[in-house]
Amino acid sequence: MNLTDKQREALIAERGEPVLTLEFDVFEGENVSMWTHFKHGEDFNKAKARLTACRDKLNEFLRDENMCPFHKKP
Helix, strand or coil, X not given: CCHHHHHHXXXXXXXXXXXXXXXXXXXXXXXXXXXXCCCCCCCHHHHHHHHHHHHHXXXXXXXXXXXXXXXXXX
């Protein structure tokens, strides 16, 4: 089992199954495709809040200007 799978399993053991999973494919020219699946009939505002949390995490990653989000600058 690779490190990514171990980390994911540890998070699931601690927090339960994820309510949303996103996958991105990035192609030349920064063309991006996003893959996700929502529960049919789920409240749009709940889904929007979850996607906003993802956006905020990406913005934080970019602000840190560091490839590893777990490494904090001193």
